[in-house]
Amino acid sequence: MKENGRSDPADLFAVLAAGLVAHLGVVVDGHPMVVPTVYGYDTERIFLHGSVASRSLTGAGQEVCVTVTVLDGLILARSVFExxxxxxxxxxxxxxxxxxxxxxxxxxxxxxTEHAAPGQWDYARRPSRKELAATRLLALPLAEASVKISDGDPSDGDGPDAALGLWAGRLPVVSTWGSPAPDPLLPPGIEAPPHIARRTGERAN
Amino acid sequence: MKENGRSDPADLFAVLAAGLVAHLGVVVDGHPMVVPTVYGYDTERIFLHGSVASRSLTGAGQEVCVTVTVLDGLILARSVFExxxxxxxxxxxxxxxxxxxxxxxxxxxxxxTEHAAPGQWDYARRPSRKELAATRLLALPLAEASVKISDGDPSDGDGPDAALGLWAGRLPVVSTWGSPAPDPLLPPGIEAPPHIARRTGERAN
Structure with missing residues (x-):
């Protein structure tokens, strides 16, 4: 696998921009636990949501590892090994x-909110004081981060396996937004607003 | 969030079938670490690939947590809180x-191989004895697993926020396979085999 560590902060922000779900790793009573959670970020930190995570972590001062992964496709080589x-x-x-x-x-x-659904913060009703008090968020500095990007072709095209005459290449996988599905309780006549409707067919990563 | 724990093994296998990448959580010198890895599974265990993971774990007898998550979409409610x-x-x-x-x-x-790319095991060259010896795989029993599925509409359609007259609903996200991109080193005239070519446009999750 052609895998490269990256040290440019722009790569970190590009991965955070492309992902939608983070996997939060914590140690609970000595046991590793990995939970999916939505996130947002600014230039300094990543914000994580999730009651499970917060319950395990609030006030604990414990180290975590947050991993955001975007799958871009498969590398299909001439040999299984590659x-x-x-x-x-x-x-x-x-x-x-x-x-x-x-x-x-x-x-x-x-x-x-804006990371997952840009425009919703201005469209939907914002949190009340009471709702804010019930919101569990964690802030984690972006200071210690490691980025890996693999973006390669099969590596056996110039080796002995090339003589097998097999097809080899990349099979991309792409996430796209579907058509908004109205809440069954929505009264007739309320259309999805443009910031939602125009995402249909757009890449989600 | 309408989130339900599931105890039917069929739900576990459905999630494993739909996912492509697992997040492996380990504790390395007391620090949590979460690494993405591909996987396969049978009725008894999940097999994980990845040199990073294996290096941290081989022979260590240490507990791990493997999480496979498939994102199906956003629940866009009338209020940000929901x-x-x-x-x-x-x-x-x-x-x-x-x-x-x-x-x-x-x-x-x-x-x-067959989980990510069905048909490749029979199409590509299988591993040699030497390649097998260089392959790092981990096997983890499926005995201790927990499955959560959230598949809901916004929950504020029958509350006071319904009077705001805002659109609410689901915004699905779908992963699909793209067109196979041939290795630049591939000689002309070798077409992608049917088990690869026919995936174009198919759902990946």
Missing amino acids: HGVNYRSAMIYGIPRPVTDPDELLHGLRLL | HGVNYRSAMIYGIPRPVTDPDELLHGLRLL
């Missing part, structure tokens, strides 16, 4: 901080 | 075993 995947992945390490300040909770929730 | 995601996720816990027996290595590699 098969691989093309992907972009970011791992962020550190000790997260529970967000408790109402302004920072708002900031974090806005980033989370 | 936003969520629809997803299917499986967490598998246990102590993995390095696979060393050549027959089991072949079995595991076949499952891995």
